Amino acid sequence: MPLMTPSRAGAAAADSVRSRITTRDRDVAGIVMLAVLLVAMLLTLLALFALLAQVVGESASLLSARGLDFVTSPIGSDPDQIGIWSGLYGTIVIGAMVLVVAIPMGVGAAIYLEEYARDDSRLTRAIMVNIRNLAGVPAVIYGVLGLIIFTQWLGPITGGKSAIAAGLTMAVLVLPIVVITSIEAIRAVPSGLRDAGYGVGASRWETIRDHVLPYAAPGILTGTVLSIARALGEAAPLIIVGAVTGLLPETSLTGFFSAVPILIFQWTGRSQPPNSEFAFTESAAAAGLVLLVIVFFFNAAAIYLRNRFERRRAGQ
Amino acid sequence: MLTVADLEGSPRQRRRERTMRLVFQTAAVATIVVSALIFFVLARGAVSFLVHIDWDLSKLSDTGWFPRRERFDLRTIVVGSVIMGSVAMLVAVPLGLGVAVYLSEYARPGVRRVLKPLIEVLAGVPSVIVGYFVLRFIAPDLVATLFNPTNVRNMLAAGIGIGILVIPIMASISEDALRAVPDALREASYGMGARKVNTVTRVVVPAAVSGLVAAFIIATSRAIGETMVATMAGGFDGSGPFTGYSPLESGLTMTAAMTNAAGGTDQDVGGASFEVLYFVGMLLFLITIALNTLGDRLVKRIRHRY
Numbered sequence: 249m250p251l252m253t254p255s256r257a258g259a260a261a262a263d264s265v266r267s268r269i270t271t272r273d274r275d276v277a278g279i280v281m282l283a284v285l286l287v288a289m290l291l292t293l294l295a296l297f298a299l300l301a302q303v304v305g306e307s308a309s310l311l312s313a314r315g316l317d318f319v320t321s322p323i324g325s326d327p328d329q330i331g332i333w334s335g336l337y338g339t340i341v342i343g344a345m346v347l348v349v350a351i352p353m354g355v356g357a358a359i360y361l362e363e364y365a366r367d368d369s370r371l372t373r374a375i376m377v378n379i380r381n382l383a384g385v386p387a388v389i390y391g392v393l394g395l396i397i398f399t400q401w402l403g404p405i406t407g408g409k410s411a412i413a414a415g416l417t418m419a420v421l422v423l424p425i426v427v428i429t430s431i432e433a434i435r436a437v438p439s440g441l442r443d444a445g446y447g448v449g450a451s452r453w454e455t456i457r458d459h460v461l462p463y464a465a466p467g468i469l470t471g472t473v474l475s476i477a478r479a480l481g482e483a484a485p486l487i488i489v490g491a492v493t494g495l496l497p498e499t500s501l502t503g504f505f506s507a508v509p510i511l512i513f514q515w516t517g518r519s520q521p522p523n524s525e526f527a528f529t530e531s532a533a534a535a536g537l538v539l540l541v542i543v544f545f546f547n548a549a550a551i552y553l554r555n556r557f558e559r560r561r562a563g564q
Numbered sequence: 565m566l567t568v569a570d571l572e573g574s575p576r577q578r579r580r581e582r583t584m585r586l587v588f589q590t591a592a593v594a595t596i597v598v599s600a601l602i603f604f605v606l607a608r609g610a611v612s613f614l615v616h617i618d619w620d621l622s623k624l625s626d627t628g629w630f631p632r633r634e635r636f637d638l639r640t641i642v643v644g645s646v647i648m649g650s651v652a653m654l655v656a657v658p659l660g661l662g663v664a665v666y667l668s669e670y671a672r673p674g675v676r677r678v679l680k681p682l683i684e685v686l687a688g689v690p691s692v693i694v695g696y697f698v699l700r701f702i703a704p705d706l707v708a709t710l711f712n713p714t715n716v717r718n719m720l721a722a723g724i725g726i727g728i729l730v731i732p733i734m735a736s737i738s739e740d741a742l743r744a745v746p747d748a749l750r751e752a753s754y755g756m757g758a759r760k761v762n763t764v765t766r767v768v769v770p771a772a773v774s775g776l777v778a779a780f781i782i783a784t785s786r787a788i789g790e791t792m793v794a795t796m797a798g799g800f801d802g803s804g805p806f807t808g809y810s811p812l813e814s815g816l817t818m819t820a821a822m823t824n825a826a827g828g829t830d831q832d833v834g835g836a837s838f839e840v841l842y843f844v845g846m847l848l849f850l851i852t853i854a855l856n857t858l859g860d861r862l863v864k865r866i867r868h869r870y
Binding site: 275277278280281282284285286291292293295296298299302306356357359360361363364365371374375381384386387389390391393420423424451453456477480481482483484488490512513516529532536539540543544551 | 580658661681689692693759760790822823841852860
């Protein structure tokens with residue numbers, strides 16, 4: 249046995265360190281952990297891509313055979329003839345109502361809460377708690393609200409179970425989302441901008457109009473776009489409010505209405521009639537593809553806006 | 565000399581200031597009115613429902629869900645919601661948490677920039693399309709071949725679909741919680757010679773635990789409130805006896821009971837079979853408010869600590 253001298257001890261330590269670094273003393277737990285995380289990520293992406301593949305795959309032959317005709321035809325009972333026009337009309341009205349009703353109200357409420365209200369007042373705190381609660385209320389419950397308020401109480405104005413009533417219901421549904429995203433956008437405005445406004449003698453409204461809102465605009469726009477996408481994809485409240493699923497020869501603001509998500513819901517459950525070339529499920533898939541394109545367009549616009557906004561801020 | 569009057573601005577300007585303030589305040593207060601109206605509408609309808617069944621509460625615990633015959637066994641819809649919600653969480657918690665930990669702790673910025681928008685795309689998929697996907701793929705090709713259920717449309721298939729819808733919510737709130745953990749904690753852990761896996765599991769995750777619990781609670785509330793997938797794929801058509809506790813049976817959620825009550829072909833708006841909609845809505849409203857309040861408290865706790 250060799251004598252352990254200080255220089256030998258140093259060499260042994262160096263050896264042991266070198267072997268720790270170079271030989272395969274594998275980090276088994278770390279590899280397992282990474283593998284588990286990657287599997288979770290892959291399964292999630294797989295669910296997304298399987299869903300897209302199913303929608304595209306089942307709608308391909310119908311869309312290539314019928315093309316735009318599918319978009320412009322009304323709904324009906326013959327799967328070779330039907331189209332989504334009646335539903336698309338309702339969906340467009342819903343989007344417009346959200347834009348006209350929910351966005352001004354939501355942004356207005358956010359301006360009040362961030363620029364006017366005192367943080368410690370009881371009213372302010374009640375409103376904030378209330379908005380967070382509203383954001384968590386299931387969509388189907390907003391349908392009940394819309395059924396009573398917009399189709400019954402306001403029936404003389406909205407025409408009962410109509411596209412207008414459905415649009416108002418969806419506007420109320422997305423209102424909390426608009427308020428919350430607008431509050432976040434306004435909160436991100438540096439207080440120096442406000443002080444600069446007040447410093448040159450601007451009033452509070454002038455400061456908000458000329459300094460706060462322009463700076464917060466991209467963030468508010470992102471929230472707006474996301475909330476419209478949400479409203480266009482919801483089906484549950486429309487079932488409660490009373491969307492039509494059978495025959496709808498005419499489209500009008502105050503008459504019976506339908507929407508693209510409602511068509512998908514109905515057509516998915518119907519079986520193929522004999523002697524027809526296409527199945528209802530193919531129409532459901534095609535309507536699903538149209539809805540996905542619309543919703544993804546809005547979502548992509550929101551992501552693009554947010555990224556541009558973040559980059560511009562970072563550049564300053 | 566400058567006086568207070570000079571700083572007050574002209575009467576017109578002051579009037580405009582007051583008007584704008586009032587407009588914005590009205591918009592803010594309107595959100596409270598919305599809540600009040602929801603509560604009022606549900607409460608009024610629920611009482612009207614109870615009057616219709618003559619306050620005979622035994623009808624709420626009697627063999628199954630037969631709205632036409634005024635049999636509303638609440639066990640049917642509560643168990644249905646719990647089973648589909650549990651299946652959904654069994655799917656969404658591991659996947660959502662895995663995605664969150666991967667994106668927050670492991671993914672390089674370039675990878676994250678690609679994957680994060682893809683998760684957001686999944687978050688944007690309308691629930692009715694997931695319902696279609698369950699009926700056309702998950703139920704017949706996945707669940708039916710693997711488990712051989714009695715009905716192609718069953719609670720397992722519907723629960724998996726709801727789970728897919730909830731993954732992005734679980735992932736995004738969890739990721740926010742993990743990223744809120746200060747880097748100093750990670751560096752301290754590395755400084756003591758800990759490996760990445762130990763840093764993540766013993767330092768970062770415990771530090772973010774209240775946020776992760778909040779994510780779980782908010783995701784649960786979403787899963788219980790999810791309507792379209794449960795209606796389309798739950799397999800319970802309007803009425804039937806209580807189907808038991810097996811996820812391979814068809815089942816009815818509270819939300820699907822509501823759409824069934826409203827969407828039936830020959831419903832009279834006054835009858836108990838329609839008004840049960842309000843009663844179930846009230847139940848659902850109270851459950852989700854309770855869950856969300858709890859979740860919010862926990863989210864606030866992480867903000868306070870760092």
